[in-house]
Amino acid sequence: MVSKEEEEEETTIAMAIKMLEKHIRKLVQKSGPRPNKIPNKLQRLLDHTRHLLLDLFQKRLTLKAFLQWFQGEWSRIEVHLADNPVLILQNALQHYLRCQDGLVLLTSGECRHASDIQEAQRTRYPSRLPSLKERNDGYTKLYAGEYYSGTGWDEFHNEQVGIKVLLKEALHNYHKTPWEYLESKGATDLLDSIWDQHESHVKELQQQLQSLKQRMLSSIQQKLQPRNLKFATQDKMERLSLVVKSQTIDLQRRGNAFQIQGLVLPSSKQCVEDWMFLGLPPEKIFVNSGEKQKGPNGQPKRRRLVIESSSDSEGDENDGSIEKNSSKKAVSAKLVKANNPHCQSSSPISNNIQGLVVSIKETSTSFSTSPDVALNQIKIQMGVNARDLEDARESLEVEQFRTEEGNVVRLKKVLQRALSRTNPDDDEIWDARECLRLAHMEAGNFILWETTNGGDKARDHFEAAKALVEQQQETHLKMAQRSDFDSTTWKFLNRNLYYLLGQATVNVGISIIEAVNKSLHNRESKVLKAVPKLKAAKECASKIRSNIDSTAPLSLEEAQDLLKADQLESVAGRWIGKAHWIARQEDKAVETLQSAASLINEEKVKRIFTGLEEDVLDLAAECLYALHMLVDVACTQLEKLVQSSAQKGETLLEVVKKTLHDHNKTLEFIHQNYGNVNLEDFLLEKDLPTSVEITNHLDSILKWWNGLKEQRHCPSLVDTNSQQQQHHIQRDLSSATTNKFGMVSDQAVSYHSIPSWGSSRGQRQSSQRPTKAPSQNSLPEPISDPFIPPITPPNDYRLWGDKLFWMYYEQKHQKIANKSSLPYPSCAPPFPEEFQTP
Missing domain, CATH: 1.20.120 (Four Helix Bundle (Hemerythrin (Met), subunit A))
Incomplete structure (x- = not known):
């Protein structure tokens, strides 16, 4: 039964496509006497758009229902974590991976599971994303998957093969700027509104999933009190690992090995009740897992399990024997059942979801008395694994880096959309630029200080932020022509723009210096390239001060801006001093640093900056x-x-x-x-x-x-x-x-x-x-x-090098060549052929 929400959405999509089709038909008819029919290529692109929007809506409803069910399911089973942690965590991670892959379907449309791939192969509207060529490096691709659904967000908005680009190219024969023409006629207003709503809903789903992840970590920490808890969510490398008492639990997905039986987001399951069949039954949770198995001598048996799907084993890749793989799988299943009666192979979920690697290890907490036990082994016995901690840190850095870069890409599209409107709104463009500038600054700072060898990449972000501020300054100059012009507000914004420009310029200089710090050659010449950038930042500080009337009493905003200018000049001066220091110009470094450190004046602070405690500090x-x-x-x-x-x-x-x-x-x-x-x-x-x-x-x-x-x-x-001789050879400090x-x-x-x-x-x-x-x-x-x-x-030096060479040259006619009598390290360079005596 179709719900009211589905009916309204289908009606809205139909109206949006109909409006776009109507104006395209008019545009085609304007170009000359043509039949009252849209060319087949255009009609197919419009039909693909309609199919895409309807499919995205259906999948979004499915993912929303599944996420709501998952939240309720976690609330039900988290209270029993201590009873059966392995089963509950494996079950939760499987559901989390479904959410991850569902968001991928909504974004790029990549198909990772067998049923989704089959559906992509049967569709009338195949994806064009796999046809993209490599990136600029010549070997990597943005869309590296083999199959795409053809109904992702990127399928419409991709700048090379997206439906929107193809529509522009097809309509270019009828108009120089066809999409702008359609926007001016209002043909794309309803379509843009649909995409805006979709982006908003997807972002809300992402936030809900991230909130659920934090809630899961909090519950695991509270219920199990584990050591080395790590939940990495890097795409296709998700991993949940922890140490509970003497048991190490490690759950991870390896590439495409994880498979879901059936569609990831089936359109037939758009209610919370439709997902109840995936819930863990109580009899599986309340299994007595405290009883340890014993060996033939009555001693506790150490348990070391590695549960892997046969599709992820090395034997499947290197051995083509089906019978051998089947026997391995059967033996593995018997071992799992014998050694771990509470394993997920008996769970109804494991029959539907395969490829999740589960590793359970029993570790002893007692220390070895052997004197040659390695320090790393002692750490592992205590539950501390330095390599895992380092890997986790790097994984988090990669995840944070992708988040920052994703924010930049997303806000670029927002700015492009604001600029492409028929009647651009200056306030909307201003806000979009400011958000993008802030994203560039945050991404640049993260790359510069939290990653290695990121100076050049960070510099690109800071240069982009600087360019955006300069564009804001051009827009700001036009504000003086408005009827509602306010000189006080205009000056305040002008000072703020100079401060933001100074910030971006300083960071450009800092990124140059940090890149030089990691280089080994031509450090002196390279580092001085940062000095003009940093001096430009000091000029921004001077312009902030020049926009303040020193003869009139200062307002609170003006006093704050004066402190910001001093702070900006101090930062720039400090890094100029460091640049001179690296370039071995110590006298200039001392002079510059003394100037940068003298910007705080006690008398000035008492007289002007009363009440601005935080800025003064x-x-x-x-x-x-x-x-x-x-x-x-x-x-x-x-x-x-x-x-x-x-x-x-x-x-x-x-x-x-x-x-x-x-x-x-x-x-x-x-x-x-x-x-x-x-x-x-x-x-x-x-x-x-x-x-x-x-x-x-x-x-x-x-x-x-x-x-x-x-x-x-x-x-x-x-x-x-x-007059005593000194050693004047300059040593290379690098x-x-x-x-x-x-x-x-x-x-x-x-x-x-x-x-x-x-x-x-x-x-x-x-x-x-x-x-x-x-x-x-x-x-x-x-x-x-x-x-x-x-x-x-020593006071006396033996001749060597060029001096020794000319000595030989002057004495060559007497055939005096006493090279062999000279002790190391004195030696002559190779004697040129034109000076050799025949």
Whole structure:
């Protein structure tokens, strides 16, 4: 029986197609004397659209009913998790996978199960998605599946073979811009409304499934109190694993091995009651699973089960014998039944759904007394598997990355739709651009800080965000021509746009620097490309200030914008200083960082920024980060002067002392003027050291330097005016180390640097994973005793290289060639043929 909702939807779809068909017919007739009939190609595309919309509606109703039933079923069985966790979790994961595959059917239409594939092969309207060529890399495809239903969302909207594109191409002979013409006539209004409703419903279903996933995890954690609970939902690699007491449960889907008997979303099951047959019967849940089996000697038998479908075994791929595979399957079934009477093979669900890999292992919690037990084995006995944790983290990163990228793609389509309207709404376009800009910024930040080697990809997102802000500025200029123009609001929006432009520009520069940090060649030339970007961000801060009348009393918004401008300039200056530091321009780095750290003014804060506590603290944190980087740069130079000038070292030492003093002075100012702020919480949130830690750090630097000055015999403290020879060969800090330098991200860092200087606000914490780079793993232990004099080069040098070559050249007529008498490492380069004596 057809419901009222179905009748209304079918009527709406029929009206939408009829309206579109009517205006297409008029457009065809306008081009010349043609019969009152639409060409067959156009008619077939319209029929395919009608079929697609009806099928999507039916499948959406089915998925909605199944998801409602699944939510109720989980509420019923979650209370019995402790009684039979394996059966309940396997059953729940199977239902979750049906929901996942159902959403795929609604989106791309990929068919993963036998019945869906058969239906796709019999349909009158086959999909065009498999015909797409490879991507730009030449070997990957966006639609890699073999079969598609032909009724997914992508089937209509795909930019290469979608129905909409094909309609435009077919109508191009009748009009230059056919789709825009149809939109201007209102022919697509009802169709667009249907697609908007569909997107809204699908998004709601996705949110419900995500909410159910979190609810499942919460129930499992509460009822079972497991260790190493992991629920990865990466497509075709879903996996639920946990350790309950001494039992390890691992449920996973491997590619296309998981199969559902029947259609995933049959149109005949659009009510909650239609799915009741999949519920777990009570007699299966309340099975006495606490009784352990015993061996022939009465001892408990260790149980180690791996339940796999025959279609997923390696024997099926490598051996074509049907009888052998059947025997394996029979033996496997007997073992499962003998060793685990509560296995899912006796469940009615397992007869319908095959290919879900279930692994159950009994592990002992007692530690081995053997002295050579590996540390990893001890971790596993405690229920901690470092590799699984790392895999889970990477899986979550991939899932989050796809979510961020998906948001960008979705919001791009929203903006394109707003721009393509016959009468575009400026407010709608403004909002769509802002949402897309925010999505680009979030995606770029995630790629930059949460993934490895993502600098270039993150930069593309930040450049896109910057371009969107520039488009917003063009639209903003047109607002001054409106009748309802308000100069105050216009200036406020103008300042905000400059701030957003500065944010995107700063992130472009940061992504360049972070990409350089991971490279090994031409670091100095590459990193300086970021400086113009960062200086452009400082110009945005200046433009924000120029849009504020300094002679009039400041409003709350203007004061906040001044603080934002200072914060933007401080961030840009700090990263400019880091760029100069990487380029070995230490003097410029010190000068730039001093300027970036001086943007917080106590008198100005007291006079202007009263009541803006949070904004002032953010500015203070940025200035403190610049101070910490300044200490790092100064200490690095100071340690280089061990073999150079003591006088310049004293100057740098004063810079370090003043910088650390300014740090404590800023903290004291915060404590005095913002007494309601918990200073410890502020330092913890911003990842900043306390005043005591700074004082102790300064004392250790002074002790180290004073100890060096007491060693008068050390040639490292000789004044620069001394005539004593020095070793002038510049060492490459990216490939070699001295006694006072370590390597972090291939950049020289002082051993007297502050341990933590705001890594959460622009620095990724170094990973603990082992690396193959010898420059980071085979460092010599630094000499921590400041009273041990450094190794000095000898005063006399043997000639080698070019100098030795010209010596040979001048003496060639006397036939003096004493190469063999020269000890290593002195040697001459290959003697050119034109200089050789015959």
